[in-house]
Amino acid sequence: MEKEKKAFLKKSAFDTSNQPLKIISRTNEIEKIVGYILDYTQQQVVPLVSIYGRSGTGKSTLVRHVCKHIPEVKLCFVNLRKAKTVFGTINLILNELDQPSLASAQGMNLGLEKIREAILNVTKLEEKKLFILALDEFDVIFYDKRGNPSDFVYKIVEMQAELKSKGCLAMIFTISNNVLSDYDLDDRIRSRIGNSEIFFKPYSKEETLKILQQRSEEAFGKKIDNKVLEECAKISFLEHGDARRAVDLLRVSAEIAAKENKEISVEHIKAASKQLQKDRAEEVISSLSHHSMLICLVLAVKTYLLDQKLHSTMSIYEKYKQYLQSEPVSYRRFFELLKDLENTGFVNSNTRSKGQKGYSSEFQLLVDPQIVGEIIDKEWWKKNVVKQKDSTDKADLAAAGSNDPYSQLYRKIRKQEKKQL
Ligand SMILES: Nc1ncnc2c1ncn2[C@@H]1O[C@H](COP(=O)(O)OP(=O)(O)OP(=O)(O)O)[C@@H](O)[C@H]1O
Numbered sequence: 001m002e003k004e005k006k007a008f009l010k011k012s013a014f015d016t017s018n019q020p021l022k023i024i025s026r027t028n029e030i031e032k033i034v035g036y037i038l039d040y041t042q043q044q045v046v047p048l049v050s051i052y053g054r055s056g057t058g059k060s061t062l063v064r065h066v067c068k069h070i071p072e073v074k075l076c077f078v079n080l081r082k083a084k085t086v087f088g089t090i091n092l093i094l095n096e097l098d099q100p101s102l103a104s105a106q107g108m109n110l111g112l113e114k115i116r117e118a119i120l121n122v123t124k125l126e127e128k129k130l131f132i133l134a135l136d137e138f139d140v141i142f143y144d145k146r147g148n149p150s151d152f153v154y155k156i157v158e159m160q161a162e163l164k165s166k167g168c169l170a171m172i173f174t175i176s177n178n179v180l181s182d183y184d185l186d187d188r189i190r191s192r193i194g195n196s197e198i199f200f201k202p203y204s205k206e207e208t209l210k211i212l213q214q215r216s217e218e219a220f221g222k223k224i225d226n227k228v229l230e231e232c233a234k235i236s237f238l239e240h241g242d243a244r245r246a247v248d249l250l251r252v253s254a255e256i257a258a259k260e261n262k263e264i265s266v267e268h269i270k271a272a273s274k275q276l277q278k279d280r281a282e283e284v285i286s287s288l289s290h291h292s293m294l295i296c297l298v299l300a301v302k303t304y305l306l307d308q309k310l311h312s313t314m315s316i317y318e319k320y321k322q323y324l325q326s327e328p329v330s331y332r333r334f335f336e337l338l339k340d341l342e343n344t345g346f347v348n349s350n351t352r353s354k355g356q357k358g359y360s361s362e363f364q365l366l367v368d369p370q371i372v373g374e375i376i377d378k379e380w381w382k383k384n385v386v387k388q389k390d391s392t393d394k395a396d397l398a399a400a401g402s403n404d405p406y407s408q409l410y411r412k413i414r415k416q417e418k419k420q421l
């Protein structure tokens with residue numbers, strides 16, 4: 001452990017839950033956020049800005065960063081993943097404003113009233129010109145089927161207007177993976193929130209490399225071989241363009257290297273990538289239903305045995321029915337389950353036109369099939385799939401003709417084996 005610790009000067013630089021010391025690139029996005037904020041100098045701000053983009057593209061980090069550097073702004077930043085429900089969100093905001101929680105029986109209206117009062121007080125007390133309510137991971141409240149998320153959005157936008165009439169400028173920033181207008185909102189809200197949107201595109205390879213260079217210098221107190229960082233940026237860019245995963249990949253690689261008492265190398269990056277893929281796959285697979293897990297297994301088997309990436313929905317369904325010992329789900333439901341798997345980032349689909357016959361979808365497993373197979377059932381995978389692949393490989397070689405040096409070698413081995421038998 002001591003050895004491992006000595007490898008780092010400041011390991012916290014790799015902690016992706018901390019605000020980074022320095023923000024790399026994202027000038028466009030920063031300018032857009034600042035643009036909306038500085039409207040306050042004209043006493044005219046838009047009520048709501050939807051900030052959206054894939055995971056790890058710097059949305060949360062940048063909102064915090066920009067607000068921190070504009071002293072006239074009071075930021076109230078809450079992560080709705082901690083709340084889960086509409087009422088939980090109200091309490092989260094109240095707590096962030098140093099107010100006690102309410103019981104849900106007291107109702108949403110009272111909660112919003114308390115929030116409004118607290119906002120008025122705090123902006124006055126701290127002499128701020130603009131109040132920003134940042135609702136991070138905003139998509140979470142749309143899963144609250146018992147509460148009424150659409151009504152909540154309407155009411156907080158109303159609250160913004162009331163605050164303005166009392167001389168207090170406020171804005172709401174929603175941060176999510178999809179643009180707010182894609183969610184289930186009724187029309188009266190759509191027209192009120194307008195379309196003030198800021199999209200965060202995934203990081204390019206060069207941007208990822210710059211973030212890694214900055215982080216590694218901070219963490220190790222020295223420059224790291226650029227080849228190593230380039231490999232790390234390449235893997236991260238190809239997989240997702242996600243800065244969080246890129247930094248995590250570098251951290252895990254550095255930990256593996258430190259354990260071996262070696263300088264971090266490209267091999268360590270590859271090993272860490274495999275390790276992280278496995279950890280993530282374990283997490284996703286353990287949360288899948290029985291049928292979805294089986295679908296994953298079918299995709300893994302087909303990908304591994306056929307050396308082919310894309311598989312038609314029908315061919316996956318046929319194999320799934322073969323493997324299943326109980327009643328299969330309908331073809332339609334099966335298709336839905338496959339589509340759901342796409343949301344986990346495990347599977348990708350590709351729709352092709354078949355001319356007059358309509359469209360057909362093909363699916364691809366995005367994770368190493370061996371990793372999936374071994375997580376679901378290691379014994380079964382080895383016995384039924386790996387063995388089958390080995391035997392077909394050999395049979396293929398044998399059938400490849402006598403000029404083929406491998407097939408001659410194979411025959412020799414088989415002869416010896418038979419003799420031994
Ligand atoms: N431009 C950047 N410069 C330096 N570090 C960055 C930058 N963008 C992101 N990061 C780092 O990447 C990590 C993820 O960023 P962040 O949490 O802001 O992403 P996000 O878009 O909010 O993702 P999610 O949708 O998963 O919440 C953070 O640790 C952050 O420090």
Ligand SMILES: [Mg+2]
Nearest residue numbers: 059060061136
């Ligand atoms: Mg975030």
